[in-house]
Amino acid sequence: MIKIKGVNGNLLVVFDAVPFADAYRALDEKIKSSEQLFKGSRVVFSGSGLAGFSLDELAALQQLCLNYGMVLNNTELPIRKSKASAPAAPPPQTVPVPGDTFIHKNVRSGQKVHSEGSVVVWGDVHESAEIVAARDIIVLGKMGGIAHAGCFGDASSIVFALNLIPSQIRIADRISRSPEDQTTRPYPEVAFIDDDGISIKRYNPRENLGRSRKK
Amino acid sequence: MDKKNSECHVIVVTSGKGGVGKTTTVANVSTSLAKMGYRVAVMDLDIGLKKLDLILGLENRVIYDIVQVIEGECTLKQALVRDKRFPELHMLPAAQTRNKDEITPEQVKDLCSQMRPDFDFVLIDCPAGIEQGFRNAIAAADQALVVTNPEVSAVRDADRIIGMLESAGFQDIKLIVNRIRPDMVRHGDMLSIEDLIEHLCIDLLGVVPEDRNVVVSTNRGEPIILNDRSSAALAFNNIARRIIGEEVEFPTFQDDSFWDRLRGLGRNLFSGR
Numbered sequence: 001m002i003k004i005k006g007v008n009g010n011l012l013v014v015f016d017a018v019p020f021a022d023a024y025r026a027l028d029e030k031i032k033s034s035e036q037l038f039k040g041s042r043v044v045f046s047g048s049g050l051a052g053f054s055l056d057e058l059a060a061l062q063q064l065c066l067n068y069g070m071v072l073n074n075t076e077l078p079i080r081k082s083k084a085s086a087p088a089a090p091p092p093q094t095v096p097v098p099g100d101t102f103i104h105k106n107v108r109s110g111q112k113v114h115s116e117g118s119v120v121v122w123g124d125v126h127e128s129a130e131i132v133a134a135r136d137i138i139v140l141g142k143m144g145g146i147a148h149a150g151c152f153g154d155a156s157s158i159v160f161a162l163n164l165i166p167s168q169i170r171i172a173d174r175i176s177r178s179p180e181d182q183t184t185r186p187y188p189e190v191a192f193i194d195d196d197g198i199s200i201k202r203y204n205p206r207e208n209l210g211r212s213r214k215k
Numbered sequence: 216m217d218k219k220n221s222e223c224h225v226i227v228v229t230s231g232k233g234g235v236g237k238t239t240t241v242a243n244v245s246t247s248l249a250k251m252g253y254r255v256a257v258m259d260l261d262i263g264l265k266k267l268d269l270i271l272g273l274e275n276r277v278i279y280d281i282v283q284v285i286e287g288e289c290t291l292k293q294a295l296v297r298d299k300r301f302p303e304l305h306m307l308p309a310a311q312t313r314n315k316d317e318i319t320p321e322q323v324k325d326l327c328s329q330m331r332p333d334f335d336f337v338l339i340d341c342p343a344g345i346e347q348g349f350r351n352a353i354a355a356a357d358q359a360l361v362v363t364n365p366e367v368s369a370v371r372d373a374d375r376i377i378g379m380l381e382s383a384g385f386q387d388i389k390l391i392v393n394r395i396r397p398d399m400v401r402h403g404d405m406l407s408i409e410d411l412i413e414h415l416c417i418d419l420l421g422v423v424p425e426d427r428n429v430v431v432s433t434n435r436g437e438p439i440i441l442n443d444r445s446s447a448a449l450a451f452n453n454i455a456r457r458i459i460g461e462e463v464e465f466p467t468f469q470d471d472s473f474w475d476r477l478r479g480l481g482r483n484l485f486s487g488r
Contacts, residue, residue: 108378
């Protein structure tokens, strides 16, 4: 039903295609059987079963791991798997995700925004504030905090800001810290995943970044 | 004397970070308001680490404290300490031997509603931090003053506090920048007022310059506003006047002309300080 393997210092949890309730119970039992062993280890979700879970169910599984003191090292993209095995399954990009979040004020230090879709902030995101979104993060102002786009594993997510100076950017399972000597650049920028990890470049409206990039 | 206004403003003074000048601000602004003839109460909610009585010079006159009022050991009237120098100023002292989680936000709210009919202003001295003490202090207030220093650590905490106040439903949040040093700002060694406002995005209520006299008067237990020569005193008086709705211009610290410096030199020579 589920397998747990140690890969590159991560605990790889491989889900087979089973109903969510069964997977949840199996994972719970597996962890409970040797709680001390799993505590503090980094978890990556994987397997063909993932594509069958909704975002809420994925979040519940992640929360279960967090409850046992494990560290989420993110979820592997279900897209890759589904392309090879079942080409009929629509890629997640085309599924309209409900629950985009719009914020019409500054997000201040210590505040955390969590969205099941994309997040659009009409204001600044201050230092040590956190934005976590299942899809894109768009800040029409300064992005100075922590941005985590594609938190459920969607690697085509982007982070856009008019002034992009975050202390940390995460996209799907990649992490990138800000350089030590950060200079503010007076033009909008966009962060995305390419072959070397997370890249940032000047936003150019004539280039097709983001969703359509991967097609 | 009767109170001047029909309504009562309950104002919490908070900052997040410790040592930025919350208690000094409460002491001086409340004294200034009382001097103008308003009936003012100050409430020290830094239970376990009280300082307001010390700074106001009322330590010896404290008999009962706020926890005893809440627990019903004495009445509110008995616990309120009246300042002899300013008959309109009343202080509700904090307990030193107690703990911040021995009272609840509801109890503070209840206490404030008992005070509202008798006072024009109730100023609440909030403890540092964002725990129970902070929640107690903001529960009853309808306005908030955030005190910060022009340094990154204080600004970060102020940002956090403003966020928490906003999510607690505060509409009226104003900023006081304390201990600014105009000479350092001029040389670019200190965050300027403009930087702070741009970062925190709230209205400015006052700017208090760094002033050695504050330490002296704090140690003596005399509010600095009694010192006519002090620049901090002027700033605190201005803050009090802005609170009652007067339009007071912000002094520009940027002035650095030859004549200003000469005047400053003369003032220093003849003031004897």
